[in-house]
Every structure is written in C-alpha cells, then in structure tokens.
Amino acid sequence: MTPRTAPGDAAVRTVTSTDGGTLTQGDAVGFLRALPDATARLVVTSPWFTGPFTASSTDPTSPGFVKWLDPFLTEIARVLRPDGSLVMELGCCWAEDAPVRTVQNFSAINSLLAGGDWHLLQEFYWYNPGFLDAEVEWSDRRRERFEDCVSMWFWLARTPDVPVDVQGVRGFQNHLTRAYGNFLVLGDSTADDHGPGPGPGDVPGDPSGERARAHAERFPVALPEYFIRLLTREGELVVDPFAGTGATALAAEATGRAWACNDFSDEATGIAQRRIDALRR
Numbered sequence: 363m364t365p366r367t368a369p370g371d372a373a374v375r376t377v378t379s380t381d382g383g384t385l386t387q388g389d390a391v392g393f394l395r396a397l398p399d400a401t402a403r404l405v406v407t408s409p410w411f412t413g414p415f416t417a418s419s420t421d422p423t424s425p426g427f428v429k430w431l432d433p434f435l436t437e438i439a440r441v442l443r444p445d446g447s448l449v450m451e452l453g454c455c456w457a458e459d460a461p462v463r464t465v466q467n468f469s470a471i472n473s474l475l476a477g478g479d480w481h482l483l484q485e486f487y488w489y490n491p492g493f494l495d496a497e498v499e500w501s502d503r504r505r506e507r508f509e510d511c512v513s514m515w516f517w518l519a520r521t522p523d524v525p526v527d528v529q530g531v532r533g534f535q536n537h538l539t540r541a542y543g544n545f546l547v548l549g550d551s552t553a554d555d556h557g558p559g560p561g562p563g564d565v566p567g568d569p570s571g572e573r574a575r576a577h578a579e580r581f582p583v584a585l586p587e588y589f590i591r592l593l594t595r596e597g598e599l600v601v602d603p604f605a606g607t608g609a610t611a612l613a614a615e616a617t618g619r620a621w622a623c624n625d626f627s628d629e630a631t632g633i634a635q636r637r638i639d640a641l642r643r
C-alpha cells in the first residue's frame with residue numbers, strides 16, 4: 363500500500379517499495395498522517411525508549427516522554443482499525459546520573475490506560491542479552507547493577523475483542539525466537555532472518571559491518587513476524603512508524619501482509635532499503 367502524501371508532509375519521502383508495501387523516510391507523525399483512517403490491522407513498533415530525552419534520576423517518570431509519544435499514539439489510533447492492535451516495545455531505562463531506573467515506559471502506558479480508550483491485552487518480555495545493555499555505566503563499567511537483558515512489549519487495543527490466532531503461533535520458533543507464553547527468547551543467530559542482514563558498506567565508517575549488524579539484532583525479523591502471525595491475516599496492513607532497519611517490512615513481505623514502514627534516520631533507512639531491495643533479486 364502506498365501512503366498518500368498529506369499536505370505539508372513533503373518531508374516524508376518514499377525510499378523504496380514492493381508490491382506489498384512502501385518504505386518512507388521522515389518524521390513518524392507526518393508518515394502516519396499520510397495513511398488513511400482505520401486501515402491497519404497491526405502497528406508493531408519500537409520507538410526510542412526515552413524519546414529525544416536523556417534519562418535522569420531527578421525525572422524518573424519523564425512526563426516529557428509521555429508528551430513526546432502522545433501525537434504518535436493519536437495518529438496510530440486513527441490509522442488502526444477499531445479492532446486493530448498496537449504492539450510496542452518500551453523498556454525501562456538507566457538514568458545517566460545515578461544507578462537508578464527510569465519508568466517513562468510505565469508512565470506512557472499508565473497515561474494511555476487512564477485515558478480510557480485503550481486496553482492492555484498483554485505484556486511480553488523479550489530476552490535480548492546482546493544489545494540492550496551495551497556500554498552502560500552502572501552494569502558494564504562499574505558493575506554496580508546487573509545486565510539489562512529483557513525488554514517489554516505492550517500489546518494494546520481499543521477493544522478486548524481483537525482477532526487473534528494463538529494456535530497459529532503455537533510452536534513458533536526459529537534460531538532467533540522461541541515463545542514460552544509471553545516470554546520471547548532471542549538466540550544469537552541471524553541465520554533465519556528473511557533477506558540479507560545488514561552488513562559491511564551499510565553504515566559509513568563501519569567497514570566490518572559490526573554497527574550495521576548491531577542494528578538488526580536489536581529487532582530480529584522473527585519478532586514482528588511473531589506478532590504479525592498472531593494478530594493479522596494475509597493481505598492485511600501492518601504499519602511500523604519507527605521501522606529502523608526494516609525488520610517489520612521484511613516480516614510482512616515473508617508472510618504476505620501489506621505494509622507501510624518509516625524511519626527518519628538516513629542510516630537506518632539506508633540499511634532497510636538495501637534489505638528490502640534485495641528481496642527482488
């Protein structure tokens with residue numbers, strides 16, 4: 363599906379497309395505004411955990427983050443079908459100035475639920491030991507706290523009655539992901555990613571491809587694929603406004619779903635474009 367361009371959203375540009383979907387680059391609000399009302403069955407996405415803010419011990423609930431997220435959530439609610447699902451990764455964080463946690467993620471979920479329009483259908487825990495904790499002062503350097511190796515995924519909807527195929531994902535597993543109820547385990551292989559993983563040449567100044575690969579391992583294709591299989595049927599629209607290196611697009615392509623994905627970073631969309639374009643070869 364090709365997003366229509368909303369007036370004033372010239373900043374959102376098409377990067378590449380397939381028969382199934384379009385990758386755009388621009389601010390996520392502009393991208394979402396260009397999508398029609400009530401068309402997406404699933405929004406599966408991983409925004410920055412703290413938004414554009416630095417997590418601080420004096421501001422552990424970060425009302426600024428809740429405000430930052432709000433316009434995205436308003437547009438997501440408009441774009442979703444009334445019985446569509448939002449599956450969003452939002453973890454707790456370390457404050458920069460002291461070894462304490464910030465809970466901007468819980469603030470955001472509380473604020474959504476308090477508004478009365480959303481329900482929390484279930485939360486998932488993703489075991490991701492590789493990248494959540496890289497270079498963290500309190501665990502890696504000073505060793506005063508433990509490695510952060512689990513992030514949270516919140517499954518939200520405006521109605522408790524969303525279509526769901528629990529049987530369809532029973533036994534879902536590959537090298538990357540195994541599901542034990544609401545606990546998802548990440549292995550250390552990218553072998554099962556559909557299409558090529560990011561590699562050398564994708565990120566300037568990254569000749570070994572290490573930085574590019576780190577991007578992909580934050581969000582293996584199997585992860586959105588799990589939620590796509592659980593919550594959508596073939597042909598239905600899946601949206602990711604913070605699409606990074608394109609895992610959601612690749613998962614939607616692999617499962618025959620329509621998709622619309624977007625990110626504002628040159629680096630991430632460059633990697634996503636290469637991975638999506640490689641599917642055509």
Ligand SMILES: C[S@@+](CC[C@H](N)C(=O)[O-])C[C@H]1O[C@@H](n2cnc3c(N)ncnc32)[C@H](O)[C@@H]1O
Pocket residue numbers: 388389390391407408409410411577578580581582603604605606607608609610624625626627630
């Ligand atoms: C945690 S990463 C997503 C990783 C992604 N799931 C992947 O597979 O690579 C968050 C992404 O949000 C993007 N982002 C942050 N703020 C944005 C905004 N206002 N509009 C669009 N993209 C944004 C960043 O560029 C980053 O790629």
